[in-house]
Amino acid sequence: MAKSKIGAGGGGGARPGLPKCLTGIKGLDEVTFGGLPKGRPTLVCGGPGCGKTLLAMEFLCRGALEYNEPGVFMAFEEKEQDLVENFSSLGFDLKSLIKHKKLAIDYVHIERSEIEETGEYDLEGLFVRLAGAIDSIGAKRVVLDTIEALFSGFSNEPILRAELRRLFRWLKDKRITAIITGEKGELLLTKHGLEEYVADCVIFLDHRTIDQIATRRLKIIKYRGSKHGTNEFPFLIGENGISVFPMTSLFLNNCVSSERMSSGIEGLDGMLGDKGYFRGSTILVSGAAGSGKTSFGLQFVDSVCKAGERALFLALEESECQLVRNMKSIGIDLEQWINGGLLRIDANRATLCGLEMHLVMAHKAVEEFKPTVVVIDPITTLMGSGVQDEAKAMMARLLDFLKTEGITVLVTDLSLLGDHGDSTEIGISSLSDTWIRLTMETQTHKRMRRISILKSRGMKHAYETKDLLITDKGLEIKDIPRRRKDSK
Amino acid sequence: MKKAAYQLILYVAGTTPKSLEAFSNLKKICEEYLEGQYSITIVDLVKNPKLARGDQIIAIPTLVRRLPEPIKKIIGDLSNKEKVLVGLNIINKG
Numbered sequence: 001m002a003k004s005k006i007g008a009g010g011g012g013g014a015r016p017g018l019p020k021c022l023t024g025i026k027g028l029d030e031v032t033f034g035g036l037p038k039g040r041p042t043l044v045c046g047g048p049g050c051g052k053t054l055l056a057m058e059f060l061c062r063g064a065l066e067y068n069e070p071g072v073f074m075a076f077e078e079k080e081q082d083l084v085e086n087f088s089s090l091g092f093d094l095k096s097l098i099k100h101k102k103l104a105i106d107y108v109h110i111e112r113s114e115i116e117e118t119g120e121y122d123l124e125g126l127f128v129r130l131a132g133a134i135d136s137i138g139a140k141r142v143v144l145d146t147i148e149a150l151f152s153g154f155s156n157e158p159i160l161r162a163e164l165r166r167l168f169r170w171l172k173d174k175r176i177t178a179i180i181t182g183e184k185g186e187l188l189l190t191k192h193g194l195e196e197y198v199a200d201c202v203i204f205l206d207h208r209t210i211d212q213i214a215t216r217r218l219k220i221i222k223y224r225g226s227k228h229g230t231n232e233f234p235f236l237i238g239e240n241g242i243s244v245f246p247m248t249s250l251f252l253n254n255c256v257s258s259e260r261m262s263s264g265i266e267g268l269d270g271m272l273g274d275k276g277y278f279r280g281s282t283i284l285v286s287g288a289a290g291s292g293k294t295s296f297g298l299q300f301v302d303s304v305c306k307a308g309e310r311a312l313f314l315a316l317e318e319s320e321c322q323l324v325r326n327m328k329s330i331g332i333d334l335e336q337w338i339n340g341g342l343l344r345i346d347a348n349r350a351t352l353c354g355l356e357m358h359l360v361m362a363h364k365a366v367e368e369f370k371p372t373v374v375v376i377d378p379i380t381t382l383m384g385s386g387v388q389d390e391a392k393a394m395m396a397r398l399l400d401f402l403k404t405e406g407i408t409v410l411v412t413d414l415s416l417l418g419d420h421g422d423s424t425e426i427g428i429s430s431l432s433d434t435w436i437r438l439t440m441e442t443q444t445h446k447r448m449r450r451i452s453i454l455k456s457r458g459m460k461h462a463y464e465t466k467d468l469l470i471t472d473k474g475l476e477i478k479d480i481p482r483r484r485k486d487s488k
Numbered sequence: 489m490k491k492a493a494y495q496l497i498l499y500v501a502g503t504t505p506k507s508l509e510a511f512s513n514l515k516k517i518c519e520e521y522l523e524g525q526y527s528i529t530i531v532d533l534v535k536n537p538k539l540a541r542g543d544q545i546i547a548i549p550t551l552v553r554r555l556p557e558p559i560k561k562i563i564g565d566l567s568n569k570e571k572v573l574v575g576l577n578i579i580n581k582g
Contacts, residue, residue, distance in 0.1 A: 116575035
């Protein structure tokens with residue numbers, strides 16, 4: 001996968017002679033290296049509730065809105081009105097698309113009990129309707145959802161299969177880019193073996209639950225004449241439709257800033273080459289319980305807001321009120337920033353929903369609030385809401401996303417293994433640019449907080465461990481007094 | 489032909505052997521069993537594609553019994569007389 005990143009930009013991976021059709025669906029165009037095969041049908045299959053209809057409809061809506069390609073939706077299962085209502089909740093105004101002749105919906109109703117069959121017939125009626133709908137708006141895209149309904153409507157399978165073959169050939173001849181949806185079958189990909197007719201591109205959607213966390217996945221089973229991502233890609237159904245998360249979305253070519261910003265703690269800036277963090281870098285703060293991670297994060301937030309910039313704090317353990325109260329006790333007033341619109345605290349329990357959903361919420365908050373700094377406290381609890389490897393991949397995606405947006409990220413991490421484990425649990429340490437460790441050390445009768453910088457890419461940083469004091473005016477860093485020599 | 493008890497519509501797509509056959513089969517059956525109480529309308533979807541939506545026509549040829557209610561549909565060339573008669577509820581099954 002890593003090698004294929006290079007040619008992936010802008011659909012350049014396609015061989016000449018295989019034109020592609022951008023779907024406009026987030027991430028899907030990346031994993032298919034430029035979209036679906038243009039002028040050909042693509043089969044989208046999966047179990048009930050896996051998002052087939054949504055993917056198909058979004059393909060049409062985005063086609064109409066973003067690429068000026070009108071589309072026909074032939075629905076065999078849902079009525080036009082139901083579709084309009086269902087999709088309005090995802091922000092797609094089908095009514096207005098229909099009004100502006102960007103979209104046509106034809107609901108095909110088949111009621112077996114009403115129909116008696118005698119002798120030879122064909123499905124010319126379906127062709128006539130589809131042709132009529134295509135011509136009425138000059139459609140370039142067509143969705144048939146789910147054409148398998150025909151199998152329950154007509155009993156003469158040889159006729160049906162011959163007609164399906166004719167239909168797909170007809171669509172190809174018309175140079176229509178089509179999505180055909182199909183229900184998952186037990187032995188075949190689809191219940192009635194539609195893959196036999198649609199051989200160019202097959203996409204499989206899956207909705208499964210592991211450890212009580214539901215995840216949606218997308219896999220490209222086949223894409224004739226084109227390379228494609230072979231992994232299973234998690235995808236989400238969010239408020240703006242589908243987002244597919246390609247593992248390799250980060251091309252590692254994002255521009256870096258050499259601008260610096262204060263950590264909010266004077267002594268720490270001193271440890272970081274006198275200037276603080278790089279803007280747009282990822283900072284990991286790990287430490288044991290009670291070592292001051294949350295305060296550390298919030299003091300950074302405070303200094304960001306003081307500079308008149310926006311900060312987003314994703315709290316996974318404490319509520320907004322609690323955070324504000326606690327910070328007041330160490331002399332930091334967060335309320336002024338919240339009221340002034342510079343600070344937004346989103347508090348959600350990690351177990352509230354799956355990791356994907358957390359990702360969506362984070363994406364959404366970032367898009368709405370446009371912060372320059374995001375703090376996630378603590379990232380460790382997200383671990384509980386997913387399988388370990390998955391959590392790691394998910395975190396990587398979130399950090400990648402923030403990084404490409406040029407946002408400075410500070411994540412805190414509760415190290416359960418104690419103070420000296422160098423392997424951060426989720427393994428995000430390798431993704432972070434600066435890694436700071438807070439520790440607790442017991443000395444005679446006192447537990448002392450200590451701070452050290454394990455790494456900080458691209459700058460000279462201090463190597464000695466220092467004292468971290470929590471005072472009435474926030475966190476302060478002091479050199480460790482030379483206790484051994486002084487005493488006695 | 490006003491207010492015929494049996495209002496039948498035959499949907500075809502162009503003049504094809506199948507549609508001609510369906511029409512002649514239908515005509516024969518109606519003359520034999522429904523003399524004087526039926527009307528047949530032929531709708532050619534090639535000329536009027538929009539009419540396919542109203543009666544949810546997919547297969548061609550399709551015979552729709554509008555009246556008496558409920559609406560019944562028979563698809564195919566209507567070559568099996570027994571089935572047509574059952575489908576139109578002219579004779580009961582069995």
